[in-house]
Amino acid sequence: MRLQKIMDWEDLKAATRQKGKLFVLKNSTTCPVSREAMDEVQKYAESFVGGEPPVVYLNVQEARELSNQIEDAYGVKHQSPQLLLIEDQAVSWNASHWKITQKACQQAFER
Template identity: 40%
Template sequence: MVKQLYTKQAIENLIETNKTCMILKHSLTCPISANAYDVYQEFADQTEIPLYIVHIQEARELSEQISEVFDIKHESPQVLYVNNGEVAWHASHFDISRENLMQAVRG
């Protein structure tokens, strides 16, 4: 199940409470992002890792904060694999695939 993030406090809580998770920064208007969203939703059925989503048009400040906190250039769509409070892997656009998501969590 993918949970939506809305606030800056949410990302702070997420970092404090989850050793491992993934975050998808998703544009509601981009066809490439729509494809990444579909891949992410399918991946949700295949993993135990907590998955989160940020709709960048609805939570632009949060999206920017995520880029700042993890020191990762903002892109959309973009997936961040967070492990122990740090980004262990990230991908954007057509690099967001089921195979790449699976490989990221395997290490």
């Protein structure tokens, strides 16, 4: 299963309108820790029950402006890798680096 890639603010807004509760993964294409985080999020997406998994991602090297907009709009300092759970136009949970796991995703989404 391929995760949905977003490139700009309009992509993010459309995804939040469509999915409601949404994970956003900030990924670096050159970082091995980001690769591990992406693998964990991918495992979560593949195990998601109830339709299309509520996950999008951006590569920070390609979408730096979007990454900065997310930081400004939601008030969460940028890290990479970083996973944000957006619901009701706010970040309700976030994790970075080795704290991004399939289990952490499941627990955060079920809260």
